[in-house]
Amino acid sequence: MSLGSPTKYWWDEPLDPYEKTWVWAAGVFCVLITIAMPFWHYTGDQNPSQEYYKISPEKFDAATERFITAYKVGEEQGIPVVVPPPKSDIFIRAHQFGWEPILKLKVGQSYKLHLGSMDMNHGFSLQPINMNFQVVPGWDNILNITPTTTGVFHIVCNEYCGLGHHTMIGKLYVE
Amino acid sequence: MASDNFRVCPTTGLKVDFSAQTLIKLNAFTAIVFLLVGGLLGLAIVLTRWQAVHLLTAELFYRALTLHGIAMLVAWIVFFEMALLYFTSAILLNCRLAVPWLGWLQYILMLVGGAIVTVMVLTGNADVMFTSYVPLKAHHLYYLGIVLFAVGAILGCVTFFATLGIAKTEKTYQGSVPLVTYGAIVAAIIAILTLAHGAIFFIPTWLWALGVIPMMDPETYRLLFWGFGHSTQQINVAAMIACWYAIGTLTVGAQPASEKFSRSAFALYAIFICIASEHHLLVDPGISAAHKEWNTGYFMHLAVLASMMHAFSVPAQIEIALRKKGYTKGMFEWLKKAPWGDPAFSSMVFSVTGFGFMGGITGILYGTEQLNIIRHNTIAVPGHFHATVVVGTTMAFMGITYYVLPLIFQRQVAFPTVAKLQPYVYGVGMWIFCIAMMFVGGFGVPRRHWDITAAESLFKGELSFGPTVDLGFAVVAIGGVLAFVGGAMFVLNAVATVAMGKKVNQ
Amino acid sequence: MSNLKEEHRPHGTAMLVWFFFASLIVYYLLSWKFLTGIWKVG
Numbered sequence: 001m002s003l004g005s006p007t008k009y010w011w012d013e014p015l016d017p018y019e020k021t022w023v024w025a026a027g028v029f030c031v032l033i034t035i036a037m038p039f040w041h042y043t044g045d046q047n048p049s050q051e052y053y054k055i056s057p058e059k060f061d062a063a064t065e066r067f068i069t070a071y072k073v074g075e076e077q078g079i080p081v082v083v084p085p086p087k088s089d090i091f092i093r094a095h096q097f098g099w100e101p102i103l104k105l106k107v108g109q110s111y112k113l114h115l116g117s118m119d120m121n122h123g124f125s126l127q128p129i130n131m132n133f134q135v136v137p138g139w140d141n142i143l144n145i146t147p148t149t150t151g152v153f154h155i156v157c158n159e160y161c162g163l164g165h166h167t168m169i170g171k172l173y174v175e
Numbered sequence: 176m177a178s179d180n181f182r183v184c185p186t187t188g189l190k191v192d193f194s195a196q197t198l199i200k201l202n203a204f205t206a207i208v209f210l211l212v213g214g215l216l217g218l219a220i221v222l223t224r225w226q227a228v229h230l231l232t233a234e235l236f237y238r239a240l241t242l243h244g245i246a247m248l249v250a251w252i253v254f255f256e257m258a259l260l261y262f263t264s265a266i267l268l269n270c271r272l273a274v275p276w277l278g279w280l281q282y283i284l285m286l287v288g289g290a291i292v293t294v295m296v297l298t299g300n301a302d303v304m305f306t307s308y309v310p311l312k313a314h315h316l317y318y319l320g321i322v323l324f325a326v327g328a329i330l331g332c333v334t335f336f337a338t339l340g341i342a343k344t345e346k347t348y349q350g351s352v353p354l355v356t357y358g359a360i361v362a363a364i365i366a367i368l369t370l371a372h373g374a375i376f377f378i379p380t381w382l383w384a385l386g387v388i389p390m391m392d393p394e395t396y397r398l399l400f401w402g403f404g405h406s407t408q409q410i411n412v413a414a415m416i417a418c419w420y421a422i423g424t425l426t427v428g429a430q431p432a433s434e435k436f437s438r439s440a441f442a443l444y445a446i447f448i449c450i451a452s453e454h455h456l457l458v459d460p461g462i463s464a465a466h467k468e469w470n471t472g473y474f475m476h477l478a479v480l481a482s483m484m485h486a487f488s489v490p491a492q493i494e495i496a497l498r499k500k501g502y503t504k505g506m507f508e509w510l511k512k513a514p515w516g517d518p519a520f521s522s523m524v525f526s527v528t529g530f531g532f533m534g535g536i537t538g539i540l541y542g543t544e545q546l547n548i549i550r551h552n553t554i555a556v557p558g559h560f561h562a563t564v565v566v567g568t569t570m571a572f573m574g575i576t577y578y579v580l581p582l583i584f585q586r587q588v589a590f591p592t593v594a595k596l597q598p599y600v601y602g603v604g605m606w607i608f609c610i611a612m613m614f615v616g617g618f619g620v621p622r623r624h625w626d627i628t629a630a631e632s633l634f635k636g637e638l639s640f641g642p643t644v645d646l647g648f649a650v651v652a653i654g655g656v657l658a659f660v661g662g663a664m665f666v667l668n669a670v671a672t673v674a675m676g677k678k679v680n681q
Numbered sequence: 682m683s684n685l686k687e688e689h690r691p692h693g694t695a696m697l698v699w700f701f702f703a704s705l706i707v708y709y710l711l712s713w714k715f716l717t718g719i720w721k722v723g
């Protein structure tokens with residue numbers, strides 16, 4: 001009876017074979033799913049950021065502006081459209097309530113994407129491919145990405161960042 | 176036999192301390208009131224996210240969502256846990272409640288803290304979600320309210336341990352404490368550790384809101400917040416599982432299949448799960464991959480092991496009890512003959528299966544470093560935790576309430592037929608709700624979001640999650656409304672029972 | 682509980698938990714499959 005004190009020598013009771021098998025199976029499973037993470041880290045192509053720096057919003061802003069000036073090709077909805085060379089450092093700045101610039105990337109090429117915030121936490125959610133990363137003020141979240149599909153993508157903010165949160169949408173092209 | 180401070184329970188023969196009884200009643204009742212508030216907000220939220228209805232304005236939606244999280248996850252759950260702590264110490268151990276005024280202080284602090292927080296959110300002074308990630312800033316009283324609430328909860332745990340001490344010295348029980356009390360001890364240990372940890376960042380954040388000190392680094396806040404926020408969920412898990420064992424005994428007279436097995440599993444929670452909080456930060460900057468993998472792998476999966484052990488021993492104890500009653504034909508005669516009409520039993524079955532099949536499996540998936548990339552902050556996450564904390568914890572607490580009413584409130588459940596149906600309405604509704612949210616989340620739909628058509632953005636008309644998602648949200652809403660009805664059946668029945676249920680004869 | 686009579690042992694539960702185990706593995710493997718559908722990142 002689980003509501004009353006157990007019999008005197010409860011710790012001496014041996015387990016049923018079913019219990020023993022189950023706890024072994026569960027234990028082995030837990031070990032395997034633990035190993036899966038470092039395994040994919042070394043062998044897989046989809047991993048979260050391995051690189052990040054502390055950086056003030058002002059400095060991140062300045063770096064983004066330099067990047068925009070260097071590679072700007074036009075504007076869409078008043079937002080600069082930028083075509084950076086492959087393998088370069090590319091920047092996306094999040095703020096209440098928008099993402100800049102609009103990037104045009106080449107499929108199959110790798111880029112070093114820097115994500116930073118000017119104010120609140122924001123959520124970088126690339127749709128419809130569905131990849132999600134946290135953007136934290138004071139930090140540069142760096143992702144080595146290689147687009148593998150072409151098309152028009154939107155960046156949805158999926159971290160609540162204030163009452164205009166749902167208006168915070170960005171855009172990205174891959175050709 | 177009843178003395179000034181005790182009555183003797185006619186059903187169980189246990190001595191029931193009056194101050195413990197009053198505090199159990201107050202805490203449980205307050206919890207249920209918050210469940211009602213949270214449920215109404217939940218209904219409004221789910222009917223807003225279903226954009227065919229889009230009930231609330233954006234501002235009200237975020238406000239309602241903030242208060243829903245607090246009323247449910249904080250107020251309903253923690254008030255109920257205080258009742259459970261007093262029940263598993265004073266009542267189950269046949270003992271007087273230590274320092275009753277400390278218990279009262281617990282209740283008053285939590286009530287005042289909860290009220291301050293509620294008022295701050297309702298007046299638009301704290302549109303920050305229950306996570307209140309800095310630099311989002313609420314009115315300083317909001318943080319003070321949270322701190323008062325937490326201090327109250329700590330005092331509840333202190334009263335609990337002091338009562339255990341008295342029971343031990345006065346030898347009111349023999350040998351080891353009952354398994355359910357053991358589970359509550361694990362919950363209370365985790366509670367004290369995590370609530371004390373909560374002070375490390377809530378007090379500085381409060382001082383920051385007052386303008387006394389500078390803001391904490393936002394990533395440090397997230398780390399400290401989830402070190403606290405994740406661990407507090409383990410209080411709920413331990414309390415929920417204690418309820419599973421208790422309901423097994425109350426409904427079919429089950430005995431733990433193996434005390435050693437179940438207690439070891441509980442101990443694993445206390446030792447490991449507190450540390451596994453980085454699964455909230457898997458796609459964050461500022462924490463190395465090695466640290467994330469170590470934290471969420473080793474520490475979390477040993478707790479997963481513990482849950483899987485309970486997943487065996489909880490149904491096993493019920494099966495053994497029913498088989499001993501003679502239902503031994505085939506594999507599953509016992510399951511057919513189980514007391515499906517007893518609302519505590521059916522609640523518990525929903526709780527166990529929902530926690531395991533929905534919450535447990537998705538928890539392992541979304542908590543894996545790489546897999547988190549495709550689920551972080553999508554609506555699949557609320558899908559996951561409604562499976563754990565609603566189908567799991569809330570239904571376990573609802574189930575045990577059906578026994579708390581006659582045993583502690585000494586009232587017969589006012590509407591037995593409603594009680595019989597209630598777990599099915601709530602449980603089925605919540606299963607639909609959770610599965611649909613997890614499904615929709617797979618398409619990348621964000622959580623905490625008022626408008627996924629992006630109609631007020633620069634790119635309006637360009638973004639669409641497609642018709643499958645629209646349909647999915649209709650199913651989410653159907654499940655949510657059904658769950659709301661089930662929740663209302665529970666709350667109204669409980670309130671009616673307390674107000675006008677027939678007295679259990681003494 | 683080793684002293685249980687054979688007919689009182691939790692045969693049904695043992696089967697149910699293996700069913701749980703199988704669903705767990707299936708969903709776990711499926712999720713990794715979904716993961717490989719996104720861009721290369723790391």
Ligand code: HEM
Nearest residue numbers: 217220221244247248304305557565622623624655658659
């Ligand atoms: C009738 C029952 C319920 C319904 C219809 C419901 C509905 C919802 C919905 C639609 C969301 C918002 C998802 C989003 O946009 O991010 C939500 C969030 C949430 N719910 Fe519930 N819920 C119910 C019961 C509960 C219960 C019983 C609990 C806790 C014990 C709970 C805890 C939460 C929490 C913590 C959040 C997250 C809030 C946030 O993101 O800040 N819910 N709920």
Ligand SMILES: [Cu+2]
Nearest residue numbers: 122157161168
């Ligand atoms: Cu944002």
Ligand SMILES: [Cu+2]
Nearest residue numbers: 157159161165
């Ligand atoms: Cu946002």
